[in-house]
Amino acid sequence: MKLDPELKLQILEKIGIYSNRFSIPEPTVLLTTKEVLDAPKGMTEGRRTSAYKYYGVAYLQHNLVFINIRKIPDERILEDTIVHELIHMRFPYLAHGKRFNRLVRQGLRGKSFLPYRKRYTTSTI
């Protein structure tokens, strides 16, 4: 797709809506490979020069998401990609798989999720 100011606004709006539903802080969004390369290296480590290969990348530690607009062919895949990356943010412990895909489908259908709470194990109180 071609990135123009209108599309950019739409994307940021969608990310705002889904972030709310998924109870996650709104991530910083990168929309071009140039922005990925310009970001501090520590933030995009591991998926920096390879980011262009993917529809999207979630940099969980830095609450940063790359949506590869140029590679994304249409609006449906754009929506899928946004929800996919935000599900990574909400369920950081989940790898790709059946459960992950189910959550993406639920997210696309408008489901809300309660905030993620880390489970701490403690031996003392």
Ligand SMILES: [Zn+2]
């Ligand atoms: Zn993924």
